Amino acid sequence: xxxxxxxxxxxxxxxxxxxxxxxxxxxxxxxxxxxxxxxxxxxxxxxxxxxxxxxxxxxxxxxxxxxxxxxxxxxxxxxxxxxxxxxxxxxxxxxxxxxxxxxxxxxxxxxxxxxxxxxxxxxxxxxxxxxxx
Numbered sequence: 676x677x678x679x680x681x682x683x684x685x686x687x688x689x690x691x692x693x694x695x696x697x698x699x700x701x702x703x704x705x706x707x708x709x710x711x712x713x714x715x716x717x718x719x720x721x722x723x724x725x726x727x728x729x730x731x732x733x734x735x736x737x738x739x740x741x742x743x744x745x746x747x748x749x750x751x752x753x754x755x756x757x758x759x760x761x762x763x764x765x766x767x768x769x770x771x772x773x774x775x776x777x778x779x780x781x782x783x784x785x786x787x788x789x790x791x792x793x794x795x796x797x798x799x800x801x802x803x804x805x806x807x808x
Contacts, residue, residue, distance in 0.1 A: 677732050680780050685735045690742035694725040701803035707791050710734045714799040722746050726796060733789040736781050738796035744777045745800075753801050757794060764790045 697715035704711045710730035717723045724745040726738040741748070748756060755774055762769045764787045771779055781793055 678780070678783075681732055681736045684739055684780065685732050688735065688739045690725050690739055691727065691735065692725060693727045694723065697725070699803040701799040703795060703799035703802060705730070705734070705791050705795050710792055710795055712738060712795050712799050714738070714796060714803055716745070716800060716803050724800065728796075730795070731789070731792055733781060733786065733792035734795050737778065737793045740777050740781070741796050741800060747777075748800075750801070750804050753797060753804070757797050757801065760790065760794055760797070 693713060694715050694717060696719065697717045699716040699718075700714065702711065702713045708731065710728065712726055712728045712730060712734060715725050717725075722745055724742045726742065728735050728738055752774065756778075759772055759775050760778070760782070763771065763775065763782055764784070771782060775782060778793070781789075786793070
């Protein structure tokens with residue numbers, strides 16, 4: 676069952692609407708469940724991220740959290756975030772790091788089967804920014 680905090684986060688999303696003012700874009704599909712996300716990143720005065728997702732609540736919640744916090748993540752920190760999420764689900768004693776704190780609402784060991792859903796927006800953002808390098 677999905678936690679009501681996750682449901683409320685998704686239902687009250689502010690970034691689930693693609694911006695027409697963007698520099699980088701990536702569309703990524705989760706090969707396991709079929710979720711699709713389109714990410715657009717703008718680097719104007721303030722870095723911003725918008726998305727459109729045909730996906731489950733976990734992908735949308737992850738995208739919403741990433742959008743709210745995108746200014747904290749450069750390319751390197753996004754890669755660290757990806758690794759930390761993988762370690763969180765794979766290692767029994769892995770604690771939530773400072774890098775993971777914004778994602779705490781969706782990081783629960785019982786959600787391990789949703790790991791790829793949670794990672795999808797992060798992977799799409801890394802892909803979009805990597806294409807710019």
